[in-house]
Amino acid sequence: xxxxxxxxxxxxxxxxxxxxxxxxxxxxxxxxxxxxxxxxxxxxxxxxxxxxxxxxxxxxxxxxxxxxxxxxxxxxxxxxxxxxxxxxxxxxxxxxxxxxxxxxxxxxxxxxxxxxxxxxxxxxxxxxxxxxxxxxxxxxxxxxxxxxxxxxxxxxxxxxxxxxxxxxxxxxxxxxxxxxxxxxxxxxxxxxxxxxxxxxxxxxxxxxxxxxxxxxxxxxxxxxxxxxxxxxxxxxxxxxxxxxxxxxxxxxxxxxxxxxxxxxxxxxxxxxxxxxxxxxxxxxxxxxxxxxxxxxxxxxxxxxxxxxxxxxxxxxxxxxxxxxxxxxxxxxxxxxxxxxxxxxxxx
Amino acid sequence: xxxxxxxxxxxxxxxxxxxxxxxxxxxxxxxxxxxxxxxxxxxxxxxxxxxxxxxxxxxxxxxxxxxxxxxxxxxxxxxxxxxxxxxxxxxxxxxxxxxxxxxxxxxxxxxxxxxxxxxxxxxxxxxxxxxxxxxxxxxxxxxxxxxxxxxxxxxxxxxxxxxxxxxxxxxxxxxxxxxxxxxxxxxxxxxxxxxxxxxxxxxxxxxxxxxxxxxxxxxxxxxxxxxxxxxxxxxxxxxxxxxxxxxxxxxxxxxxxxxxxxxxxxxxxxxxxxxxxxxxxxxxxxxxxxxxxxxxxxxxxxxxxxxxxxxxxxxxxxxxxxxxxxxxxxxxxxxxxxxxxxxxxxxxxxxxxxxxxxxxxxxxxxxxxxxxxxxxxxxxxxxxxxxxxxxxxxxxxxxx
Numbered sequence: 001x002x003x004x005x006x007x008x009x010x011x012x013x014x015x016x017x018x019x020x021x022x023x024x025x026x027x028x029x030x031x032x033x034x035x036x037x038x039x040x041x042x043x044x045x046x047x048x049x050x051x052x053x054x055x056x057x058x059x060x061x062x063x064x065x066x067x068x069x070x071x072x073x074x075x076x077x078x079x080x081x082x083x084x085x086x087x088x089x090x091x092x093x094x095x096x097x098x099x100x101x102x103x104x105x106x107x108x109x110x111x112x113x114x115x116x117x118x119x120x121x122x123x124x125x126x127x128x129x130x131x132x133x134x135x136x137x138x139x140x141x142x143x144x145x146x147x148x149x150x151x152x153x154x155x156x157x158x159x160x161x162x163x164x165x166x167x168x169x170x171x172x173x174x175x176x177x178x179x180x181x182x183x184x185x186x187x188x189x190x191x192x193x194x195x196x197x198x199x200x201x202x203x204x205x206x207x208x209x210x211x212x213x214x215x216x217x218x219x220x221x222x223x224x225x226x227x228x229x230x231x232x233x234x235x236x237x238x239x240x241x242x243x244x245x246x247x248x249x250x251x252x253x254x255x256x257x258x259x260x261x262x263x264x265x266x267x268x269x270x271x272x273x274x275x276x277x278x279x280x281x282x283x284x285x286x287x288x289x290x291x292x293x294x295x296x297x298x299x300x301x302x303x304x305x306x307x308x309x310x311x312x313x314x315x316x317x318x319x320x321x322x323x324x325x326x327x328x329x330x331x332x333x334x335x336x337x338x339x340x341x342x343x344x345x346x347x
Numbered sequence: 348x349x350x351x352x353x354x355x356x357x358x359x360x361x362x363x364x365x366x367x368x369x370x371x372x373x374x375x376x377x378x379x380x381x382x383x384x385x386x387x388x389x390x391x392x393x394x395x396x397x398x399x400x401x402x403x404x405x406x407x408x409x410x411x412x413x414x415x416x417x418x419x420x421x422x423x424x425x426x427x428x429x430x431x432x433x434x435x436x437x438x439x440x441x442x443x444x445x446x447x448x449x450x451x452x453x454x455x456x457x458x459x460x461x462x463x464x465x466x467x468x469x470x471x472x473x474x475x476x477x478x479x480x481x482x483x484x485x486x487x488x489x490x491x492x493x494x495x496x497x498x499x500x501x502x503x504x505x506x507x508x509x510x511x512x513x514x515x516x517x518x519x520x521x522x523x524x525x526x527x528x529x530x531x532x533x534x535x536x537x538x539x540x541x542x543x544x545x546x547x548x549x550x551x552x553x554x555x556x557x558x559x560x561x562x563x564x565x566x567x568x569x570x571x572x573x574x575x576x577x578x579x580x581x582x583x584x585x586x587x588x589x590x591x592x593x594x595x596x597x598x599x600x601x602x603x604x605x606x607x608x609x610x611x612x613x614x615x616x617x618x619x620x621x622x623x624x625x626x627x628x629x630x631x632x633x634x635x636x637x638x639x640x641x642x643x644x645x646x647x648x649x650x651x652x653x654x655x656x657x658x659x660x661x662x663x664x665x666x667x668x669x670x671x672x673x674x675x676x677x678x679x680x681x682x683x684x685x686x687x688x689x690x691x692x693x694x695x696x697x698x699x700x701x702x703x704x705x706x707x708x709x710x711x712x713x714x715x716x717x718x719x720x721x722x723x724x725x726x727x728x729x730x731x732x733x734x735x736x737x738x739x740x741x742x743x744x745x746x747x
Contacts, residue, residue: 042540068540074570079529079563086533089518090470090547092540113523114530120724121511123504124747126518127727158725158734182727261732299739 018201024194026168027057030175031095033207035065038093041179044071044084045097045134054099055135055194081107081132085114088130088184095179098134101150101188108153115184116159129182133175136164136188137231137282138331144319149283151230154186155260155292161185161213162260166234168198170257173211181213188259190232216263218270222250225276225341228267228293230256233280233332240337249341259289267293268302275307276344280332285314311344313337390414391684395618401601401608401638407625411617418681421463421616423695425455425674428479430703431488432647435478435495439651443711444495447522448509450647451479456673457580457641458483460619461548465627470538472518472531473550475510476580476645480550484517488703492710500713504720525551525558528577532568535575535636546574546630548623554585556599565603565636572635576626577603579640580613586649587658600640613641614671644671723747 021029034041047054049062049072062070073080077098084096098104104111115128137149155162161183165171171189178185203209219234220241227237234255241251252270256262271277277297279290290312297303297310316330391413398406432452438444451458458479461471473480481491486502494501494512502512510522518534521527531549538545555561556579568575579599583590590597600608607629611622619641626637644667648655655664681687722734722745734743 071571074563074566076563076567078560079532079567082526082529082560083533083536083564083567086472086518086530086535087537087540088533089530090534090537092537109523109526110529114521114526118519119727121503121507122513122519122724123506124724124727125503125513129727161726183729 018199019205020197021168021172021200022195022197023165023168023171023189024055024057026172026198026200027175027189027194028059028061030172030179031058031061032064034176034179035061035069037207038179040091040093041095042069042071042087042092043095043097044073044080046073046075046099048072048097053097055191057189057194058097077103077107078110081110082114084130085110085128088115088128089118089126093129093179095131095133098132100139100146100191101134101136102146102148104132104134104150111154111160111184111186112157116157118159119183120159127182128184131175131178131181131185131187133178133187133189135191135194137190138315138320138327139191141322141324141327142320143322147320149281149315150186151188151259151281151283152288152292154188155262155289159184160260161258162188163213163258164188164230165257166193166231166255167196168200169204170211170217170255172200172204173209174213174257177210177213180210185213188231193232211257214258214261214263216257216266217255218252218266219255220251220253222252222274224250224274225278225345226252226254226267226270226274227278227280227337227341228254228256229280230259230289231282233282236332236334236337237280239334240341243334243338244341249345249347251341256289262292262296264293264296264300267297268300271297271302272305275305277306277310278313278337278340278344279310280313280337282315282331284317285312286317288312288314290314308344308346311340313340386685387415387687388685391680391686393617393680395615395621396612398618398622399600399610401598401603402605403607403609406609407611407618407621411621413617413680413686415681415686417463418677418686419691419695421459422674422677422681422692423699424459424462424483425616425677426696426699427488427703428452428455428458428482429674430699431478431482431491431706434492434703434707436647436651438492438496438707438711444509444651445497446508447475448495448651449476449649450651451476451645453646453667453673454580454582454613454643455479456616456619456676457578457613457643459673460616461578461623463616463620464623465546465548467516468543469545469627470516470518470531470534470547471550472521472527472534472547474524474527474552474555475520475522476552477510477512477520480517481512481514481520484514486512486514486517488706489709492706493713496710496713497715498710498713499716499720500709505716506720506724525555525560527551528555528558528561529564531577532564532573532575532636535568535573535630536571538574539571544631546576546627548576548578548627550578550580552585553579553581553583553590553597553599554588554593556581556602557594561602565606565638568636569603569606572633574630574633575636576623576630577606577636577638578623578626579638580643581640582643582645584645584649584658587653589658598640600638603636603638606636606638608638608640610640610642613643614673614676616673616677
């Protein structure tokens, strides 16, 4: 659905036809439906229960499901992430919330060594059906320690699935899939997107609505250049595409939806049509999502269709500063995307 | 022969109180049957050491009952673990086992005593010195040795190795020091969630006792009253560092602070059994977690790459062997109370050695896993996916 800029979020009743739902409410609905559907599903994390969630994503769930299913934890990331993984090993289906993914660094050993690798190490004896979710990447004015994007770090590791939704439909459909998946899924949300309302189709309001993990979505068709992005920057790409369209440049915008396993095929198919590729992400450039896309395109069938090298638009390679002017210039802006497209097209 | 084995096994199960049918006689096993059954003392009550207590009014009993059958079973279990570990030592020196190999010989009473006190439906997780527990939790020695030698007949098809063996209600085998402790509390949470009256025994060493994540786990386990028995196997050395050099307090049974604790003689299988039973009962009664410290000793160094004599003396090792060996302790108890004959033990030893030799034979002759298996088991319950090989033209396949 299209982003509706500037509208405040509203509480929505489920009626027939498309409705407007904020990303926050979409995530809430996904968890609510999956908690109802499967009694093994439970949510744990800091402030998820009585506080209704640090960012109100789990609002109302504790009231509905109680202490057993919605668990407030002490500030002990390594401990509670390990407890969540152990519960998953014993057959429950935990959703482990990190208040932000910055704090997941304290628990990263449990995510990688205890969760991601175990099915392989046990040659299939021990699955770990767990979802790690929370806001990822830059917020607004929260400075360096609270602004890191972890997409590349987690997507580096076999045994994990890494998902990065953009809009409400993505958020709901992908979170439901993640919860139903029998494998460890890292679900990267974005705090700045929580309050943004999107139109959600009637289909997407069904309790059985899921979006497959591992499949990208073409948000906008175009012939001149392919823009590939994930999370919040998909919106920036669409904004850039709207501006460029006025100058006769038609962008094809791909919303990755899943970082790992990456839908390289969708990218290649598009590049074989447009001959130009620009990647857009909020994370740092070195060893990042864009870097991986470049490598994959070079190694695959689409390389011979490129009329120019792939361009990466990324966050600036620095810790995130605090002052607004500096922060604004640390992340890709729409004008950076427009500039990069034109450079890539040599216009 | 198989039917008779099942009958005897079931009889043993009834005597030991374990679930009939829940245990199967391992392949190739033979139960020692004596000629003059009526001559032996069927049951003796032994005095065991009183445990040091922390935040507990009363501790485990100071007397333990042992039937002849139980004694023979515990002996068999411990001797089997001992011989498997010595065989692993041998195979490692022959370079047939590679990488990490952390041996358990000396600590057998811990694994045997714990298993005697819990049921197969309880859960257990430990760190990397795990071969003993892998056996007591039901994996055959063939599958253990073949995993060590990296063959397809190994319990993890050769993909895990020494530190990553799993079985129902046994969660490994964990390589990262201390990481298994929160996992164990999570398993206990699942028991509580399901209301099934099961407990999770979560083991760690004196080295891991200083990990921060343990204290996070203690806090949550106590807060939520998780049915978790935390057991510290204190073998006095964390790799090459003696406990006095690593811990401001070596009273590991007190390190749970607000969690009650007990310190137990880990070289006496009966002490371990009684203490574990006491601890499990505590958890099952809904009183929350409990910490047990087992004072034990490892004869080998930390791993096969550690001779184990640079930080301790050979005299110390020899002293423990001669005065506190868990297998000898049990045998002497039974012999001096006429619960079994020396010949019986000898016969069992011979049988066990043969079993271990056969298993080693399998472990050295079984083929390595096929290359087609390289990328499998990345994801569970997933359609097949492509995996990049070492170069772009190497497109490998992964199935669940």
